[in-house]
Structures are given as C-alpha cells and as structure tokens.
Amino acid sequence: MNNFCIITNIDKDNEYKTTKLIQEYLVSKGKRCQIAAECSTVGTNEDETDVSWIADDTDCVIVLGGDGTIIRAATDLCTKEIPLLGINLGTLGFLAEIERQDIIPALDSLLEEDIQIQKRMMLQGKITRDDQTLYEDYALNDIVIGRSGFSRIISISVYVNNILVDTYHGDGIIIATPTGSTGYNLSAGGPVVSPSSNVIMITPICPHTMSQRSILVSSDDEIKVVVDKSKKTQKEEAIATFDGRMGMELKTGDKIFIQKADKVTKLIKINQKSFYEILRSKLR
Missing domain, CATH: 3.40.50.10330 (Probable inorganic polyphosphate/atp-NAD kinase; domain 1)
Incomplete structure (x- = not known):
C-alpha cells in the first residue's frame, strides 16, 4: 500500500x-x-x-x-x-x-x-410514493422507519418477497445488516449475529404487543415496508433514516423497498481477535 x-x-x-x-x-x-x-x-x-x-x-x-x-x-x-x-x-x-x-x-x-480484508454486506433502500421514487441510498448498519415527531404509535406492514409477514403497531421497525446487529437492533432487543452471516434482521421497536419479535430473513430476500394509517389528524406518519442520516418524512401509503446492495464495505482487520472476543470485551 x-x-x-x-x-x-x-x-x-x-x-x-x-x-x-x-x-x-x-x-x-x-x-x-x-x-x-x-x-x-x-x-x-x-x-x-x-x-x-x-x-x-x-x-x-x-x-x-x-x-x-x-x-x-x-x-x-x-x-x-x-x-x-x-x-x-x-x-x-x-x-x-x-x-x-x-x-x-x-x-x-x-x-x-x-492484514485481512473483510467484506461487509450493505443494504440498498428506495422510498416511493405513488410509484414515484423519492429517495435511494445505501446503509451499512440499518434502515429505520420510526415514528415522526410526537406521534404515539405508527402502523407498519412488512412484506418479504411480496408476502405479508406482519403488521406492526409501535415505535417503528429496524431493518439491519449483520454489521448493524450490534447497533440500534441490539438496543431494541434484536439478535446479535456474526458479520459474515448472510441474513437481514427485521426488528420491531417497542411493539404494542407481547408476541412480536425479531425475524431473520435471507440476504437474497426483498423486503417491502408499507406505512399504514394510524391517526386521522396526522399527515406525516413516520420518518425513514439510513444509518441514522437522511430523515425523510413518510406519509400513509409510502413504501420502502430494501434489499442486499450490490456494493460492499471493505474493512481492514489487523488484530487477531475474533468477533466473539470483541463482543465479549465490548459488551462485558
């Protein structure tokens, strides 16, 4: 070099x-x-x-x-x-x-x-409204659809390969990569997975139910998130962020299409500590 x-x-x-x-x-x-x-x-x-x-x-x-x-x-x-x-x-x-x-x-x-060079999976997300693309970007950690402003509960329907998985009522949803499993996903009660895993995590944020938990899907799957109506007096239902950036207000009917990106992040690894050693050290 x-x-x-x-x-x-x-x-x-x-x-x-x-x-x-x-x-x-x-x-x-x-x-x-x-x-x-x-x-x-x-x-x-x-x-x-x-x-x-x-x-x-x-x-x-x-x-x-x-x-x-x-x-x-x-x-x-x-x-x-x-x-x-x-x-x-x-x-x-x-x-x-x-x-x-x-x-x-x-x-x-x-x-x-x-050195070693690790290739980390990224997500590619696209926000659409009335079949028009509003925004597209990449994310290394996660794409989050959360409640906007002082709204109390938002309603979100999640599809995997156009099949309805569930409709979530709560503070939102996290779509995370294996790299992002130790971020917001972890704080929201989602699983920690090895960075080399070929999975995507779907983790609800404070779901208004006792039964909804994180779901792991294949990295080859396409995820669609649809913002449902939750309050009659509320114009903006939710907000979408990519790796904590680019807050975009979402309205009822807006869709977010998420899939494995065609790009990767290359991280240089020098020390010989495994992911599990780092995990044990960092999270005690």
Missing part, C-alpha cells in the same frame, strides 16, 4: 494531533497521505463527507473516530470500494478495532500488508 487518505471526526481529534501523527509517520515511510479536511470542500450538509477529491488509486482510507464515523465514511465511499481502517477514538468501537495506543504497530502491519 502506497496511497492513503485520512478522514477524521474533528469532535474526537479537534486539533488533529492523532491525524497529523499518522500522516507524518506514513510520509516518513515514503507513502502518500492526504487529510480530508485539507483537501475537501466543506458542504452545507455536515452529515456528508466530500469524497470527490479521493483518487481512485487510493489504497486505504484511515478513519479516526467511532463507529458512527466509519459508517458515514462507508456510505459515502461505497461506490469507490476502497478498504477502510478504523481507529477508535470513541467508546465501544465494534468497527474501529484499533485503539489509540496501538496505532503505530497497526500502521506497520498495514505497510507490511499483514
């Missing part, structure tokens, strides 16, 4: 001390290394990273922050499919497996290419 770039969460490294340390170390080894803040144009949407400047011959993107920073970078860079190395400056850090004190040994392993 010769060409690198760094994307930094400035809230985690606001003076770029760790970022500059990494850049200087890589340059001292004869490598090219650019920092996103120095090269990109700041846009009006702070939730998006301007990746237009990142060259296609970039061998690795080093992401400094927490899992949220990596998830954002993965979505923004999904069309480039450049491997990502996460360095944890946050809290849990399931995706950002390298801790601050292990940066230099990790960089040495990276330069020696003593």
Whole structure:
C-alpha cells in the first residue's frame, strides 16, 4: 500500500494531533497521505463527507473516530470500494478495532500488508410514493422507519418477497445488516449475529404487543415496508433514516423497498481477535 487518505471526526481529534501523527509517520515511510479536511470542500450538509477529491488509486482510507464515523465514511465511499481502517477514538468501537495506543504497530502491519480484508454486506433502500421514487441510498448498519415527531404509535406492514409477514403497531421497525446487529437492533432487543452471516434482521421497536419479535430473513430476500394509517389528524406518519442520516418524512401509503446492495464495505482487520472476543470485551 502506497496511497492513503485520512478522514477524521474533528469532535474526537479537534486539533488533529492523532491525524497529523499518522500522516507524518506514513510520509516518513515514503507513502502518500492526504487529510480530508485539507483537501475537501466543506458542504452545507455536515452529515456528508466530500469524497470527490479521493483518487481512485487510493489504497486505504484511515478513519479516526467511532463507529458512527466509519459508517458515514462507508456510505459515502461505497461506490469507490476502497478498504477502510478504523481507529477508535470513541467508546465501544465494534468497527474501529484499533485503539489509540496501538496505532503505530497497526500502521506497520498495514505497510507490511499483514492484514485481512473483510467484506461487509450493505443494504440498498428506495422510498416511493405513488410509484414515484423519492429517495435511494445505501446503509451499512440499518434502515429505520420510526415514528415522526410526537406521534404515539405508527402502523407498519412488512412484506418479504411480496408476502405479508406482519403488521406492526409501535415505535417503528429496524431493518439491519449483520454489521448493524450490534447497533440500534441490539438496543431494541434484536439478535446479535456474526458479520459474515448472510441474513437481514427485521426488528420491531417497542411493539404494542407481547408476541412480536425479531425475524431473520435471507440476504437474497426483498423486503417491502408499507406505512399504514394510524391517526386521522396526522399527515406525516413516520420518518425513514439510513444509518441514522437522511430523515425523510413518510406519509400513509409510502413504501420502502430494501434489499442486499450490490456494493460492499471493505474493512481492514489487523488484530487477531475474533468477533466473539470483541463482543465479549465490548459488551462485558
């Protein structure tokens, strides 16, 4: 690997001390290394990273922050499919497996290419209204359809391959990848699955019943979520988010089509800890 770039969460490294340390170390080894803040144009949407400047011959993107920073970078860079190395400056850090004190040994392993590259499944979602597409995007963790504003309960019908699975009354629904199983899905009582699993999770959020639980479907299945009417006085029934971003208000009859994406996120793994060791360590 010769060409690198760094994307930094400035809230985690606001003076770029760790970022500059990494850049200087890589340059001292004869490598090219650019920092996103120095090269990109700041846009009006702070939730998006301007990746237009990142060259296609970039061998690795080093992401400094927490899992949220990596998830954002993965979505923004999904069309480039450049491997990502996460360095944890946050809290849990399931995706950002390298801790601050292990940066230099990790960089040495990276330069020696003593690494593994894991391919993580992504979701592709499309929101339609009256058969017109309103929005399309990718998600590494999850696509969530939740209640909007102060609405109390929303009604959502979920179909798998055009067959009705159930109609959920509650705070919403989470459609999660195996990578996203340790995120909102876990907090909502959904199962934790290995990142290499070929499944998609459907997890209700605070369902207004005792019997509804998470459902695992094949990654080859297509999921359709339909927003049903729940309150006569309510125009916007729900809101859709992709990896916690892009909140789009939904109305009765809106449909969200979700399936396995044709893109993957490539994560660089350096340490030898298994997913289950990390799980045990992070969640105690």
